[in-house]
Amino acid sequence: MHTTSTAADLRLRYATRLTAFVTARLGRDHYRQATEVTQRVWSEVHSSPHPPRADDPHAFNWLAERARKAIARHHISARTHRPQPAGRTAPAPMLATTRLGVAA
Numbered sequence: 001m002h003t004t005s006t007a008a009d010l011r012l013r014y015a016t017r018l019t020a021f022v023t024a025r026l027g028r029d030h031y032r033q034a035t036e037v038t039q040r041v042w043s044e045v046h047s048s049p050h051p052p053r054a055d056d057p058h059a060f061n062w063l064a065e066r067a068r069k070a071i072a073r074h075h076i077s078a079r080t081h082r083p084q085p086a087g088r089t090a091p092a093p094m095l096a097t098t099r100l101g102v103a104a
Helices: 002-026 031-047 059-080
Strands: none
Touching (some): 002 031, 002 059
């Protein structure tokens, strides 16, 4: 299949560069998850109906865009699934304020 071949070519050419890209952008608290996040990107590449060819000059930009989205999803997931320390309750939700006072 053409898509599988294209995805495999992309992986051969850009695997190391994409992993470095993801690792650099995850930050010091999340860099250990770089392999997991990068694997999610490759899964998206394999399921994409029209991935670029490996020799396309914009191929890495296409991969980087998918990596940025995967990194954002990772950070959102990490924030929403962070366990609360024992003995502490979650902070109260913040209320929006307006010129006239507190919004409901």
